[in-house]
Amino acid sequence: MNNNPIEHLIKRLAKLPGMGSRSARRVALHLLSDKDMNMDPLQSALQSARDKVEKCSTCHCLDVVNPCSICTHPEKDTTKICLLQSVGDVWAMERTGFYKGHYHVLGGVLSALDGVTPDKLSIGTLLSRLDGVDEIIMALGATVDGQATAYYVAEQIRKTHGDITISRLAYGVPIGGEVEYLDDSTLATAMKSRGAF
Numbered sequence: 001m002n003n004n005p006i007e008h009l010i011k012r013l014a015k016l017p018g019m020g021s022r023s024a025r026r027v028a029l030h031l032l033s034d035k036d037m038n039m040d041p042l043q044s045a046l047q048s049a050r051d052k053v054e055k056c057s058t059c060h061c062l063d064v065v066n067p068c069s070i071c072t073h074p075e076k077d078t079t080k081i082c083l084l085q086s087v088g089d090v091w092a093m094e095r096t097g098f099y100k101g102h103y104h105v106l107g108g109v110l111s112a113l114d115g116v117t118p119d120k121l122s123i124g125t126l127l128s129r130l131d132g133v134d135e136i137i138m139a140l141g142a143t144v145d146g147q148a149t150a151y152y153v154a155e156q157i158r159k160t161h162g163d164i165t166i167s168r169l170a171y172g173v174p175i176g177g178e179v180e181y182l183d184d185s186t187l188a189t190a191m192k193s194r195g196a197f
C-alpha cells in the first residue's frame with residue numbers, strides 16, 4: 001500500500017474520464033503548485049456539488065432542485081419526451097436550443113456483455129410518465145446496443161400506449177457516434193429531420 005499523498009492524488013485523478021496517468025501528473029502538479037489558489041476553490045466546488053446536486057426523480061437529469069428546472073419549465077412541450085443515454089446528452093441537446101420538449105435519461109443502454117439488464121435502466125419511470133405524451137424521440141446513439149435498447153423500449157411503450165408516435169434522430173451521425181459528442185448543428189439537424197422508428 002502506497003501512502004504517498006502525491007501518488008495517491010495522481011492515482012485518484014487518473015481514474016477520471018479522459019485522464020491518463022500523464023495528464024493526472026500534470027494536474028496534480030498544477031494543484032500542488034499553489035494550494036490556496038488551485039486546491040481550495042476546487043475542494044469547495046466539489047463539496048458544494050456533492051451537497052446540492054441531485055438526480056431529478058422524473059427525468060433523471062442532474063440539478064439543484066427536484067423535479068429539475070427542465071421538468072418544471074413552463075415553456076417546455078410536455079407532449080414530447082426525448083430518450084437519451086446520459087445527462088451529458090441532455091446538456092448537448094439543450095445547448096442546441098432547438099428542441100423544446102422534455103427528456104428522459106435512461107442511464108445507459110442494454111448490454112449482455114456488461115450485464116446491463118432492463119431493471120438497471122430507468123425504463124420503469126419512463127413508462128410511468130407516458131400519459132399525455134404524443135411523441136417519444138429515441139436518441140440513444142447509433143451503436144448496436146443503443147439501437148437494440150431503443151427497440152426494446154419502443155416495444156414496452158407500445159404495450160400500454162400504442163397511440164404514441166415513436167421517432168428517432170436522423171443519423172447524419174457517424175455510426176457508433178454518441179449523442180453527447182455531436183456538434184450542435186449536426187445534432188439540431190438530426191432532431192429536425194427525425195423519422196419514424
Ligand SMILES: [Zn+2]
Pocket residue numbers: 056057058059060061067068069070071
Ligand atoms: Zn427532470
